[in-house]
Amino acid sequence: MKKIAVIGDPDFNVGFRLVGIRDVYDVQSDEEVVKAVEDVMKREDVGIVVIKNEFLDKIPISLRREMDESVEPTFVIVGGEGSVEVLKEKIRRAIGVDLWK
Amino acid sequence: MVEVQPTRMELIKLKRRIQMAKRGHALLKMKRDGLIMEFRTILEDAKAVIEEMIKKYEVAREKLALAMAVDGAIAVKSIALACHAEPKFTMKRKNIMGVVVPVIKREKVRRSVYERDYGIIGTSARLDEAVSAYEELVDAILEVAELETTLKRLIEEIERTKRRVNALEYKVIPEMEEAAKFISFKLEEMDRENIIRLKKIKTKKAKEQQ
Numbered sequence: 355m356k357k358i359a360v361i362g363d364p365d366f367n368v369g370f371r372l373v374g375i376r377d378v379y380d381v382q383s384d385e386e387v388v389k390a391v392e393d394v395m396k397r398e399d400v401g402i403v404v405i406k407n408e409f410l411d412k413i414p415i416s417l418r419r420e421m422d423e424s425v426e427p428t429f430v431i432v433g434g435e436g437s438v439e440v441l442k443e444k445i446r447r448a449i450g451v452d453l454w455k
Numbered sequence: 456m457v458e459v460q461p462t463r464m465e466l467i468k469l470k471r472r473i474q475m476a477k478r479g480h481a482l483l484k485m486k487r488d489g490l491i492m493e494f495r496t497i498l499e500d501a502k503a504v505i506e507e508m509i510k511k512y513e514v515a516r517e518k519l520a521l522a523m524a525v526d527g528a529i530a531v532k533s534i535a536l537a538c539h540a541e542p543k544f545t546m547k548r549k550n551i552m553g554v555v556v557p558v559i560k561r562e563k564v565r566r567s568v569y570e571r572d573y574g575i576i577g578t579s580a581r582l583d584e585a586v587s588a589y590e591e592l593v594d595a596i597l598e599v600a601e602l603e604t605t606l607k608r609l610i611e612e613i614e615r616t617k618r619r620v621n622a623l624e625y626k627v628i629p630e631m632e633e634a635a636k637f638i639s640f641k642l643e644e645m646d647r648e649n650i651i652r653l654k655k656i657k658t659k660k661a662k663e664q665q
Contacts, residue, residue, distance in 0.1 A: 356546045358593065369519045369589040371535035372582075373542060401546040401559070402600045422607065425548060428557050430600045432512055432592075438505060441606065445498075448614040449491070453498060 356401025359427070361390045366406050366433070384412040391417060400427045407433040459634045461641035469635045473628065480623040486552060487616040493551055494609045501602040508595040515588035522581040531582065534573045540566070542593050554612045556605040561597050565590045 359377035360370045367378045377400060379390035387409045394403050410431060413421070421429045431437035446452045459465055523531045543562040548555050571586065 355543055357541055358544075358596075368523075368532060368535050369515055369585065370593070372519075372531075372538055372586045373589045373593050374538040374540040375593075376539060376541055401544065401557075402597065404596055422611075425555055425557050425604070426546060428546075428559075428600045428604045430596050430603065432508070432596065437603070438509075441505075441603070441610075444607070444610045448610045448617070449494075453495070 356426075357399050358402045358404060359394050359397075359400045360404045361387065361394065361409065362404070362406035370404065381409065387412050388414070388417065391421065394427060395420065395424060397427075403427045403429045404432050405429055407431050407437065459638060461638045461645070463642065466635060466638045466642070469631055469638065473631045473635065476623055476628050476631065480620065480628065483616055483620045483623065487613065487620055489552055490554075490609055490613045490616060494606070494613060497602060497605055497609065501599075501606045504595065504598050504602050508592070508599045511588070511592045511595045515585070515592045518581070518585040518588045522579070522585040525581055526579055530578075531585075534578060534582065537573050538571070540570075542590075542597075544597055551605070551609070552612070554608045556608050557601055559597050559601045561594065565594060 357377055358370075358375050359379065360367055360375055361379045361381060362370075363382065364380050367380055371378055377394075377397075379386075379394070381387045381390050391403075391405075391413060394400055410418070442452060459469070519531075545560045545562070547558045547560070549558045550556075565587075
């Protein structure tokens with residue numbers, strides 16, 4: 355049985371707390387984001403990490419790559435269309451055509 | 456041009472390597488096609504699920520904002536702290552052609568009003584709605600987690616495989632073939648040189664004997 359963890363600002367997190375998620379990281383500054391991500395990757399009991407879209411830019415590239423590659427936990431980006439754009443771009447580069455439409 | 460020794464042994468080795476590279480190339484091509492097929496079947500599902508999640512997120516935020524505005528932020532936050540029944544799910548790993556992807560089995564995310572950790576009397580219907588919306592969002596997130604990650608992994612693998620196929624097709628194999636051609640030309644040339652040399656020696660000897 356695995357748990358969900360949430361990384362976001364306090365406003366973002368309240369809703370997830372309401373559902374009963376306990377592993378919530380309230381983050382404000384860039385360092386806190388990085389620390390939270392590193393911490394969550396080390397944990398064994400967390401299966402999915404929900405992270406707010408706007409914090410993604412604050413994570414250094416090397417850590418981002420690690421996030422992309424890890425299966426447990428799996429990172430899900432919530433909020434905004436940012437993740438879709440990234441995905442579209444990746445598809446376009448790999449296949450050669452934009453299959454998303 | 457590759458630096459090679461023009462010897463027969465080198466030629467045999469090269470020919471073997473070319474054969475191997477060609478076999479690998481065919482295999483990788485098949486892998487690439489298989490991955491793309493897999494990718495296309497998942498793409499449609501993933502698209503729908505991701506879009507749905509984005510919509511659900513907007514709805515959930517709106518409802519929560521409303522609940523917080525009407526009931527007060529502190530009330531909502533204190534209820535949030537009371538909730539401790541975590542959504543449950545199990546995770547497995549699946550292997551699609553060498554790509555490890557997660558498989559998530561959702562167990563119980565949505566609950567009825569009575570199963571929640573706060574009392575019904577002290578709270579409003581708006582809060583219930585917000586919680587329901589967030590439960591749906593978490594449900595959607597679990598679905599997205601599986602599909603989006605699978606999609607991302609497949610794309611990466613497709614790109615990598617494609618690069619290898621192209622490298623073999625346009626760089627490695629042609630270079631080795633050129634080297635093989637060079638060696639065989641050189642060997643023929645040496646053969647001819649030898650024949651001429653022998654003939655010269657022969658005529659020289661014949662002259663001496665006269």
